Amino acid sequence: MSADYDQEPFVPIRGHDEEAWAGYAAIGGELARAVERLGRPKTVIVVESYPGVRRAEIVAGFRQALSAFSLDVREAEDAALPPSGVQRRIERYLTDDRVFGYLSSFRIDEFYEADKLEDLRASIEASSAQIVLVTGFGASLAVRGDLRLYADLTRWEIQQRLRSGEIGGWRETQREDDPLKRYKRGFFFEWRMADRFKREHLRAADYYLDTNVRDAPVMVTGRALFAGLAQAAGRPFRLVPYFDPGVWGGQWLQRHIGLPGRDHPYAWGFDGVPEENSLYFRYGAVRLELPAINLVLFRSIELLGEPVYARFGAEFPIRFDFLDTIGGQNLSLQVHPDTAYIREQFGMAYTQDESYYILEAEPGAEVYLGLRENISADGMIADLRAAQAGEISFPAEDYVQTFPASAHDHFLIPAGTVHCSASGCMVLEISATPYIFTFKLWDWDRVGLDGRPRPVHLEHGEQVIRWDRTTAWTEAECVNRVEEIERGPGWTEERTGLHKLQFIETRRHWFSETVSHEQNGSVHMLNLVSGEEATVESVDGSFEPFVVRYAETFIVPAAVGGYTIRPSGPSAGRTIGTIKAYVRV
Template identity: 55%
Template sequence: MTQTAYDKYPEITVSGFENQACQGWDNIVAALSAKRPGPGKTVLVIDCYPGVRLAELETQLLPRLAPQLTINVETARLDEQHLHTLLARNLTDDRVFGVLSCHQLTEFFSPQRLAQLRHEVDGVEQGLVVIYGPGAALVHPGDVLVYADLARWEIQQRMRSGELGNWGVENQHEDMLRRYKRAFFIEWRVFDRHKTTLLKRADFVLDTTRQDHPNMVSGDGLRAGLVQATRQPFRVVPFFDPGVWGGQWMKQRFDLDPSAANYAWCFDCVPEENSLFLRFGAVRIEIPSQDLVLLQPRQLLGEKVHARFGAEFPIRFDFLDTMDGQNLSFQVHPLTEYIQQQFGMHYTQDESYYILDAEPGAVVYLGTHTGTQPQAMLDDLYAAQRGEKPFDDQRFVNQIPARKHDHFLIPAGTVHCSGKGTMVLEISATPYIFTFKLWDWGRLGLDGLPRPVHLEHGAQVIDWQRDTRWVEKHLVNRIEPVASGHGWREERTGLHEREFIETRRHWFSVPVTHHTHGGVNVLNLVEGAEALVDSPTGAFDPYVVHYAETFIVPAAVGEYRISPWGESIGQTLATVKAWVRG
């Protein structure tokens, strides 16, 4: 299998702010000291995203600053029992699913204790006061404001290692699924709202992703970098994860760690989870790519998409690798009204499978056999869950041959899974954890625990009308020609009418012009070694993409062009492009 030039560390070079970033605690202290307005009293606020190592700030940064008064805002946080009572409705008893939080951060703190801390700050007349921790800006807006951030993926790694529990809770060794649930449904929502207001005015942003390797950039530099990102194509930083069903294709093609047993997932464009690398001269700053969505939603998404979804990136591209692996879990996703009523989500997890590669005999499980009796299939699933017998997938579920460049559409309510021997590019709506597993082939997870099955939820959302005939007509390779010219042709490949994403495939051996038409585009080079993305007017620097790389073209870009490049000149390439229908 040929290795590709897939870039695992894409970055955006920020122009005009090359000297606005620094690295190392000594340089960070020098930059903070230079920002102090004068010899009198200065309040330095270091607000933090939950997961930032406060101990590192306490041992490395604070002693170098030598403040007259130091306040850890977490002394004003509600205790664990009060937090549990406040959040009980959102937490639920389920291992995986909670209810989306609409809390404000102030609800998690004692008003009386915050008032006491403000009084302590007011009592200092000269010198440096440092307030730090998640929510520090609730005590004082700061004469100098630093926001300490870190990548969402790094938070999860700290959770998995047992280092990190949830914010305000000593639960480092609780089930990882439960800790992730609390972060997803509550912490990240609350702190993203809080962070958005601070990033708009922060003097500095501190990148704490790598222990003992802190980097910091001026707030002006960061905000300029995010504006620049909306004016050019870019990629987020992908991450890869093993799974019980994982395969070998990505490991071999993308030059991943050969000692890993497998790689099941790659999040190649899920801005809520991925990172963004911004380069300022010699310093690379890593931030959650969600920061771009939060601060530049209109330029990134476009007016119509922003009006519909708010500051959320609605399109998801990720990889599912079962080459030399196993079947995914047999599953279904909730209907829109169900996800709204049960979990507080705005829209549901509609999906599609674009087949990048497939072994001979590979299949996709999609929909039920014509004539399937719902209760008979549910009875069989419940018997399998009780361990009485394996689920009879041959009896109940369509197995459709899967070949390279096939496109299977999976509107919510359709039972489905990818079989072994496929490399799937999943082109889907952004919600990504709302999978109701119906049957997991009798497996344990990598943690040695049974993988959670949600038959009770799944039974309520299966659309039993999606049988063999319906699926073959509506969900399998609904490929329609759209336009063509010398050296290129455009096809519509989906998605289904119940899904809000439109997908187009372009085959081309010559330059092809595209336009965002005021809405964000997400693309993947699904055929060919490399291509060049440029602006017909020179509005952005030419950008090279490689096979299987997903890239984002912000709405503000407008017209752009994709051409064969390098060794692909003279060959036929293909891209798949997704956008939100108007």
């Protein structure tokens, strides 16, 4: 990774430059023209909103931008259940745990009251204003409207607002002061419900409103939005990366990307998680930011491939992210649940199998992986409990096997395998995507950045540890299982994993000449793990050449078909490497 790493990649959208507006003044001008085109004495504008949108800002911005019209505002959420009623319905899904709940399947209409919706409709009908603005999460339940807007924001921006305390949970009884519990409420209750509602209603929107930046909205027509999604699903693209500090964070990400200094070093880098990352679409001079999950929701088959969609639905099952411990500390000692446990305990359909691909490593770097031979399970659990109680520091090396880690090593981590990266590693983590289902067993006597002890879930972890994953098994099954698949002039393809118990396949290519990639019915996610630059090209001219640089993750939708990658720029004529992940179908 170098200063050339692109922190603001975008997808250029062709043919819709005149259907994008930035700022409330320009947006108000377009809405005023739309109202005039309708030619009605009263226009009802519905602004359906994702939870976390700054609705008060939108109302204030529209009041000023549409000041030539008399305007009434109706808050749709006045017709929702009171917070106490919402809480009664969802509390069994949220539990008392700081991190984990049970994935709910609610729909937004379950939280609105029919008589209050009728009263709201009557109030809208009775208004004598030229424009009635109806806002809120669930506003579309109240009235169809004459003009329909969808106000959206990205998951990362929601997290920033939750962390700062600017927003709380939707219809919560009182503001939760624990950021982990705020995130939990969104994950297990709000966001899946909001995505279901989005999938039903966004196609009907006349306009799409990007509300990520305070007082700087961007709007495109619904037609331009869906044209952009169609174009993105037919070409390689990158997600907008973001980086987050952590107690164990290192120095590599900040040094090699040129990130601004922080009080706490960067631990994570996310540039391959469509459910969390965003996309930039550029319409001429206007840049729109939207959640990448929108592409997954509305272009599922083209993006994922029909076999992957049939298996997972509208979910992106592969995740690439960075873990930086170079100059930092060990990650927490941890384990992931198997599929049966995660389904029964949390309502998830699949689990977080993963692997560590080592981009770079300091001398002496290690990975903790699997258990030592002939240890006592009862003894290990007893020591973990004593450590959790603050009675001892857990003697990890007595129980957990360590392996030396060097650049381009690949460690496979099937669910149930105890593991963590030690200090000195720059890890490209390749995993399935259930996000948060990591059971910490031991956290090296640390507290979080908020000064609170980081959650340890020994009560879950001890239920899923595979005690047969000892040194001999781990060494044979999980450490650098490299198998040459094929070679040609100037290139070699290797299979590096993942384990046969996991649904993700990874292939590494070393190449100094152009190498061909064939689609297999699955979306491909890749990273340039060696070399400064490569160019991805279409075999049929369906997309323009796409340049990637060291450590950049990129996605090739299943609809693309075949493509080639060649060294380019400063890497032309040199041997470089990519790692590719896809779903075994």
